[in-house]
Amino acid sequence: xxxxxxxxxxLSIQEGENATMNCSYKTSINNLQWYRQNSGRGLVHLILIxxxxxxxxxxxxxxxxxxxxxxxxxxxxxxxxxxxASYFCAxxxxxxxxxxxxxxxxxxxxxx
Amino acid sequence: DVKxxxxxxxxxxxxxxxxxxxxxxxxxHENMFWYRQDPGLGLRLIYFSYxxxxxxxxxxxxxxxxxxxxxxxxxxxxxxxxxxQTSMYLCASSFRGKWQETQYFGPGTRLLVL
Numbered sequence: 001x002x003x004x005x006x007x008x009x010x011l012s013i014q015e016g017e018n019a020t021m022n023c024s025y026k027t028s029i030n031n032l033q034w035y036r037q038n039s040g041r042g043l044v045h046l047i048l049i050x051x052x053x054x055x056x057x058x059x060x061x062x063x064x065x066x067x068x069x070x071x072x073x074x075x076x077x078x079x080x081x082x083x084x085a086s087y088f089c090a091x092x093x094x095x096x097x098x099x100x101x102x103x104x105x106x107x108x109x110x111x112x
Numbered sequence: 113d114v115k116x117x118x119x120x121x122x123x124x125x126x127x128x129x130x131x132x133x134x135x136x137x138x139x140x141h142e143n144m145f146w147y148r149q150d151p152g153l154g155l156r157l158i159y160f161s162y163x164x165x166x167x168x169x170x171x172x173x174x175x176x177x178x179x180x181x182x183x184x185x186x187x188x189x190x191x192x193x194x195x196x197q198t199s200m201y202l203c204a205s206s207f208r209g210k211w212q213e214t215q216y217f218g219p220g221t222r223l224l225v226l
């Protein structure tokens with residue numbers, strides 16, 4: 001089964017609202033990363049949070065990590081139509097050098 | 113800016129054909145990866161390479177092989193294409209750091225096997 005499971009699978013909001021996506025995983029990790037994929041394109045890295053960090057910000061993005069619950073959340077504030085994309089979490093398992101394990105993604109639709 | 117390029121955006125092949133997908137990165141990254149992406153299954157790792165001529169199997173290597181003769185180029189080979197290999201193929205690269213680093217992706221190749 002997937003190391004990273006995103007929730008919800010799909011999310012539809014209005015422009016200006018906040019969007020929250022969650023990721024749960026099973027094993028110990030070195031870090032957790034979030035990526036965005038616009039329709040039919042490659043993935044773009046958004047943010048990386050290390051296992052000893054609890055929260056990280058980048059522009060309108062806020063990521064939290066709770067290693068005791070093995071979960072992370074990605075918050076996009078004041079969403080824009082251009083944020084419409086699929087969002088993936090990727091976990092870096094401890095002991096699996098160089099590899100990331102990607103979840104199945106959350107499809108976010110921001111209505112103008 | 114890191115640039116990862118893939119040789120084709122769209123490819124149509126016949127069952128049984130040998131298919132080559134090429135990936136080139138310009139950032140001197142040690143690691144390179146090939147994934148396939150299918151609806152509902154996310155990204156699945158096919159093969160990765162952490163150095164020239166080095167390769168390791170990912171989660172779904174069956175039916176695929178790879179070649180890394182130069183640091184900047186990583187090729188995925190479908191020896192005899194089958195319809196169940198119709199998919200989106202994504203190449204990525206990263207530095208080989210102490211821990212797993214950010215991966216940089218190419219635009220993807222959408223392969224249709226008829």
